[in-house]
Amino acid sequence: MDIVSRNNVTVTGPQDAPVLLLAHGFGCDQNMWRLVAPALAENYRVIQFDYVGSGRSDLSAWDATRYATLDGYAQDVVEICEALDLREVSFVGHSVSSMVGVLAAAATPDRITSLIMIGPSPCYVDSPGYRGGFSAEDIDELLESLDSNYLGWSATMAPVIMGNPDRPELGEELTNSFCATDPAIARVFARATFLSDSRDDLKTVNVPTLVLECSQDVIAPREVGAYVHDVIPGSRLVTLDATGHCPQLSAPEATLAALTEFIGNQS
Amino acid sequence: MSPLTTIVQDTDTGPVLHIAGELDYSTAAELRETVTGLALRPGQRLVLDLAHLGFCDSSGITAFIVARNHATAAQAEIALVAVPGPVLRILRVTGLDQVFSLEPGTDAQNGRTASG
Amino acid sequence: MCRTGPSPDPPEGGETTSTDAAFTALLEDSADELYESAPCGYLSTLMDGTIAKINTTLLTWLGRSREEVVGRMRFTDLLTVGGKIYHDTHFAPLLSMQGSVSGIALDIKKAEGGRLPVLLSSVTKNDSTGRPQLIRTTVFDASDRRAYERELLRERQVAEAARTQAEEDRERLQEALAVLQQSLLPAALPPVPGMEAASHYHTASPDRLGGDFYDLFPLDGKRWAFFLGDVCGKGPQAAAVTSLTRYTLRAAALHDPDPVAALTTLNTVLHERYAAGDPRYCTAIFGVLEQAGDTVKVELASGGHPPALVMRQDGSAEYLPTPGGLLVGILPSAPFTATTTELAAGDTLLLYTDGLTEARIGEERELFGDVALRDFAADLTHTAPHEVIEAMTGLLNSFGDGLDDDTALLALGVPTDRPDTGSDSPT
Incomplete structure (x- = not known):
């Protein structure tokens, strides 16, 4: 199978520059990096991709069982690293991809040598002695929100959204075209994201790690950022003065500065 | 594919059923229904005219057996008339050529009492 | 198009003039009044989500006073928790990338408890350099529509469950038939x-x-x-x-x-x-x-x-x-x-x-x-x-x-x- 087209892998930046692998989170695709990727590509080999089931990936490769847990997404990352024979990779994971990066780094320690986590949370649901910020009912409510907004999704739009525009006129009808995802697939990704518990996996991290959090983030509150920072020995915690869960969109300059400073210190 | 057509003609010796078209799994049930609906008196003879039967498979053979059982139950006789070559071949293989009396075609005039 | 000021075009004839005058009398709304009592909610927020301006219609739906909300609450504070996650993972990124988002279905929380299903559309207002300054949002009451949609969704879920069940039944039947068939050979x-x-x-x-x-x-x-x-x-x-x-x-x-x-x-x-x-x-x-x-x-x-x-x-x-x-x-x-x-x-x-x-x-x-x-x-x-x-x-x-x-x-x-x-x- 051609991994590059399966995961819609795009590569920019100088060929022999240090490698950055940018992994999007739940809810969107590699478009999430559009405000930071061009600047990063000036000094780094920037690899972007869509998880199978997201963006312009090959939907026929999607499998409900494989992508029901974060391991399936980590497998995508590992397969991309192997297909491009990437070495000395700094893995930049947004949101849930931070934990995917942890799993991928454990699977290919010879390829992934540092982790940058943007808005990480190892576990979203509260449990005794741990505050993730959400209850199981909250997650049900999210799934309901997803369902409500699927009404705007239609199968005829899928080819356009997924990048097979044999009917280009449909593209103009799309309003929220970025990040549109097949409802059934998004549901599986949502469950894998919000119902997984990667706290034990965090303890396996033994590569230099940057934890990048926003000062106001409902999804990954500051106490969760502090938890991640505490569990990973030697990790660095940087708090951006930003609201929301996507600093690479809402505060791209600050995000870039924190990223490049951390990576610069590694080499 | 031509559908099955059956025309019933009443004669002095008993009903003559002219069967035309294809007799297979999808049409055999129709013929069975027609045949078992025929009123037969003891000593009468039920004639199945197969001159215009285009195709017949094992489901059709079952329908002939149903016709025979219906006739026997009414103490009537049964005959197959103008049996096409391929059907005759099946009747020989299955031994039914000994059970039905087989007669050549008579070019009997078509009946006017139509059904199906 | 409704006019909120004097017509710039001179009236062309007597009849038109009188019709125009009648409209003007009817539509003497000021832009402010139109904003405040529009049949939909209006909301302006800073880029960090802080609510800067909100119309009376939306305040009425929320059951809150202007003082409680403006400068004190963020847009996501109005949403349910599931809605907040959806906002931060879908709505905000889309808005940031496209400059607009339309027709997103979410629930807003009323002050006295309870929810109002709404449809949200937002656009960003940019400064002269193209930098987003403000988010303008319209909020439509979608109670009836969402009830209907929920019904559609429920029916689809029922249909999907029935289909899954039918497929399972069919598989079981085929298995039984295969076993039976094998017993004949x-x-x-x-x-x-x-x-x-x-x-x-x-x-x-x-x-x-x-x-x-x-x-x-x-x-x-x-x-x-x-x-x-x-x-x-x-x-x-x-x-x-x-x-x-x-x-x-x-x-x-x-x-x-x-x-x-x-x-x-x-x-x-x-x-x-x-x-x-x-x-x-x-x-x-x-x-x-x-x-x-x-x-x-x-x-x-x-x-x-x-x-x-x-x-x-x-x-x-x-x-x-x-x-x-x-x-x-x-x-x-x-x-x-x-x-x-x-x-x-x-x-x-x-x-x-x-x-x-x-x-x-x-x-x-x-x-x-x-x-x-x-x-x-x-x-x-x-x-x-x-x-x-x-x-x-x-x-x-x-x-x-x-x-x-x-x-x-x-x-x-x-x-x-x-x-x-x-x-x-x-x-």
Whole structure:
């Protein structure tokens, strides 16, 4: 199978520059990096991709069982690293991809040598002695929100959204075209994201790690950022003065500065 | 594919059923229904005219057996008339050529009492 | 278009002027009043979500005062927790990338508890350098629409659940049918000393039990019995007859292995069982194999079944006629025709059901027929029974749509390289 087209892998930046692998989170695709990727590509080999089931990936490769847990997404990352024979990779994971990066780094320690986590949370649901910020009912409510907004999704739009525009006129009808995802697939990704518990996996991290959090983030509150920072020995915690869960969109300059400073210190 | 057509003609010796078209799994049930609906008196003879039967498979053979059982139950006789070559071949293989009396075609005039 | 100030265009005629005046009187709303009491909610937020401006309509829906909200609450504070996650993972990124988002369905929380389903659309207002400054959002009351949509969703979920259930049921049924079908056939043919046997069963439809059957089993130390046949019809009723037929023939053979006697017993059983109502009958060949020196003696009888085919070592293929044998089960007593042959080394006896000869081929959909079968078989002389079955299976597959009936095949042959001739060289 051609991994590059399966995961819609795009590569920019100088060929022999240090490698950055940018992994999007739940809810969107590699478009999430559009405000930071061009600047990063000036000094780094920037690899972007869509998880199978997201963006312009090959939907026929999607499998409900494989992508029901974060391991399936980590497998995508590992397969991309192997297909491009990437070495000395700094893995930049947004949101849930931070934990995917942890799993991928454990699977290919010879390829992934540092982790940058943007808005990480190892576990979203509260449990005794741990505050993730959400209850199981909250997650049900999210799934309901997803369902409500699927009404705007239609199968005829899928080819356009997924990048097979044999009917280009449909593209103009799309309003929220970025990040549109097949409802059934998004549901599986949502469950894998919000119902997984990667706290034990965090303890396996033994590569230099940057934890990048926003000062106001409902999804990954500051106490969760502090938890991640505490569990990973030697990790660095940087708090951006930003609201929301996507600093690479809402505060791209600050995000870039924190990223490049951390990576610069590694080499 | 031509559908099955059956025309019933009443004669002095008993009903003559002219069967035309294809007799297979999808049409055999129709013929069975027609045949078992025929009123037969003891000593009468039920004639199945197969001159215009285009195709017949094992489901059709079952329908002939149903016709025979219906006739026997009414103490009537049964005959197959103008049996096409391929059907005759099946009747020989299955031994039914000994059970039905087989007669050549008579070019009997078509009946006017139509059904199906 | 509603005008909120004096018309810039001079009135053109008396009638127009009076209409215009009437409109102006009606529409003397100021832009402010239009904003405050519009039939939808308006909201302006800073880029960090802080609410900077909100109209009266939305405040009324929320049940909050302006002082509580402006400068104190963020937009996401108005949403349910699930809605907040959706906002931060979908709405905000989309807005940031596109500069606008439209028709997103979320719930807003009312101050006194309870929720209002709404449809949200947002645009960003940019400064002269294109930097976003402000987010403007309209909020539509979508209670009725969302109730309807929820109903649609619920129905779709019910339909999907029903479909899943139906697929599972279908799978279970097919499994049950497959098990039942297998019970009508031997799991594997037993090894017969000095002979080779091979078989194949072609199923026309996985949903429908077929009525073809065959078997091969020992009678005593030196004799083996075999049979192959076809029950009329398909489906569970036919399968019930098939089952009755198979076990009747097996039992009858142990009692009296004479082929005509075995078929006669079967005839009696089937006729007695199905005399009334729906006729159920079968065609069958029943036979007995007996080793006689270097050859195998075959004694068989047919009840209305297509004749067996014998492929000889000398390259010929001929039918073994059994004329006059009647369908089994239609008459209280029936004639069955017996015949015998001998199989020498390299000879194979092939039994088949009429699915093979009644397959329809070519554009004219003509019957494959017994002449074509014999010609095909003539090319298979000098091959072992399992190779004959392989070739016949290939033939069946080549019929494609033309084969719509179940077909059973049984080949019994005497190998040319029998161990006692010493040609079975070790490999």
